[in-house]
Amino acid sequence: MTAIGSGSRSELRQLVCSQLQLLLEQENLEGAKALLIPVQPVDIAEAIEGLPESMQAIAFRLLAKDEAIAVYEHLDSAVQQALLQKFKHQEVLDVVDKMSPDDRAKLFDELPAKIVRRLLSQLSLGERQATALLLGYEEDTAGRIMTPEYISLKETLTITETLERIRALARTSEIIYYLYVTDASRHLTGIVSLRDLVISSAEKTLGEIMTRDVVCVHTDTDQEEVARTIQRYDLLALPVVDREQRLVGVVTVDDVIDILEQEATEDIYALGGLQSNGENYFQTNLITVARKRVVWLFVLLITNTVTGTIIKSQEAVLEQMAVLAAFIPLLVGTGGNVGAQSSTVVIRGLNTEEIRDLGAGQVIFREALAGGLLGLILGVVAMFWAYWLQGRWAVSVAVGLSLVAIAILASIAGSALPFLFRALKLDPALMSAPFITTAVDVLGVLIYFNIARMILGI
């Protein structure tokens, strides 16, 4: 029995990693080779990434040719590049020529243009065309992430003929669970799943069993929309057509999972005030990390200086009643939190289509109501706390009233700005936070001091 649960699997991975290093240090290459035979390519890739750089190429050369390609495709792009530099020229070509076109396009994106040109010129003709095709499309579109290795057939073929054809093609094609039916000018006319094929009687033709209502995307469709389409229709693969509706490639479900995860990370980072470019934060150096974070902090620092300047302008009021300062963090902080909640749900709702066809007005109105309700609850609590802290009802009422006003304002700003930025074709997740903070802080402090001055008669 070799089925291994995933818990023990992660222990197994660590064991493989340390064993591999030990065997290589002892120069026991046969032992290392034997160790890796039952291991999955993605786990071998991780083990190689964990080795000291000097051993990575040695470990890689232990692998059988086919497995080497699979392992290489799973390596981090930094390790991929390091290995390329250590390989002999022929080894480089062997690996790069056999990678799947979408993984190769990803690698070429990272390599210097000079090396890409040289490698491209040495690929076999079919591989060169496939790669050039992918590299010709914009980043983050269906064209860039698709694989041109699909199976397309004519609708006059019978099931028996199709099965024979698949047997011949399956070794070179990445995915064979869907077969695409095209006409003489390569237009996509239908789709047949391997399941349909297997359960149909042998003498039928593809035209008889194919589904004609095909869900597909264009080469310039954004990758996030590609992912959403696959998710919505529970597909294993999605055909990509060009402007003339000719089939040019296929996006597979495993790529979609990675795209959705990357998009979620970008959203989370944006909400946390960081830029993300899809790289692993924990593997980037400290200077890059600081650069990624400082832009945002600067924007927020400038925001805060505006608030500070307003408070400074109220120095006269503060000198008469210093205790007013004690409530600024509470008002500004709570306002910021209410605004953050509203913008979080609206941004996530826009990105996952949870909002669907609710209009902006409807959502903002609802958030304003929720903000008013929350402001009332929190305002009453804050008022009593303020009274307990300093014993003057006038100040306490000013704090409570300000909190209600600020909560409503924050909810409106938090829900309206994402819609505004989306209408302006800016990423709501990236743009909203500083503007919401600015609006809430600046207007919040102004509301507070004005209400306090009215009530206290200063």
Next chain:
Amino acid sequence: MTAIGSGSRSELRQLVCSQLQLLLEQENLEGAKALLIPVQPVDIAEAIEGLPESMQAIAFRLLAKDEAIAVYEHLDSAVQQALLQKFKHQEVLDVVDKMSPDDRAKLFDELPAKIVRRLLSQLSLGERQATALLLGYEEDTAGRIMTPEYISLKETLTITETLERIRALARTSEIIYYLYVTDASRHLTGIVSLRDLVISSAEKTLGEIMTRDVVCVHTDTDQEEVARTIQRYDLLALPVVDREQRLVGVVTVDDVIDILEQEATEDIYALGGLQSNGENYFQTNLITVARKRVVWLFVLLITNTVTGTIIKSQEAVLEQMAVLAAFIPLLVGTGGNVGAQSSTVVIRGLNTEEIRDLGAGQVIFREALAGGLLGLILGVVAMFWAYWLQGRWAVSVAVGLSLVAIAILASIAGSALPFLFRALKLDPALMSAPFITTAVDVLGVLIYFNIARMILGI
């Protein structure tokens, strides 16, 4: 040519939705039926959700039996329940009996226990057993999300025999792209993909072509780990075994996409200060929304009262130098932002395994360094701004120094607390924000007033 790009597809969906309502209002049932024939089940489900409640059951009854099940599985659980109440008894049974067991278990989770018991007792035997099996496992585990409708075969079967068997079974089984090979006591011994089957020669046996190193999970494995395993190994389905390593079900990749999205939404909501229970925020009522949000706001309000109390205790200092109050939002705000960045990357890193085997100490030390670097840059800027605002170097230096100290402190708190909460088996995403805010606000204000008093000699 019926291939339709996804852009025009969403317009098409809206068209179907409004057309359907129009036809139903005119009582043109034949027209409505014809309209829905070429539409995908998930799109029909959305169109039905968009109808007034009185029309939903009428529209649903237009569908052919098989399609009705598929559409029903795609409906929101609220609409599913509303329809159940309107159906006649036999209709209910027809639909519920034919749903796939995992979708049915999801529906039963939402229904009152009394109705579930009644429905369960009326299901056919196989369906009842399948549902009871799933409902017996904990929520959010592999056991609950798996489907028991897989194909398992013996390893002595030949390819030809297997293909015949599949033809008989494919109509009742949800996924046939992997076949599972089991021994006499139902232990999982290997796996054969439909691809392997189709490309192998007919006289071979399953035992000869199967892969013996099977990746699988246990019934009590957390659903997030199930999703990560499918993602890691690029699988279309993952077998689930019980404690005795017997095959009991299969989790498919389409469920995994939804799980990863739900987990990402939970993380995003937690970072934005909201509770999430997997429901659509925009479809929950305002009272529930307020309840979901107010808990968090209260915690943060209490945090802010602590800060306020500390500022109040410094009233004497503030009365001598009211201008010090102007810098509180900047210091506390920037500290909060630096801390939020650190906790965001650590929480996301822990949840996506980006951090992998980096130790907590290593990550926290790195974040402290980054915090110091950011604090220096921002501190210098803040110092000059403070000088420009109020013209005293002593106050400006106090502001700059405080910012450096607060940035380091915030980075350490932001990166250390997620590790701490994980070690205590609490969800880092949910727990970290209020504690980080508290630590940064309270300690930040204390640091600031102490540095200011030392430098200003108050």
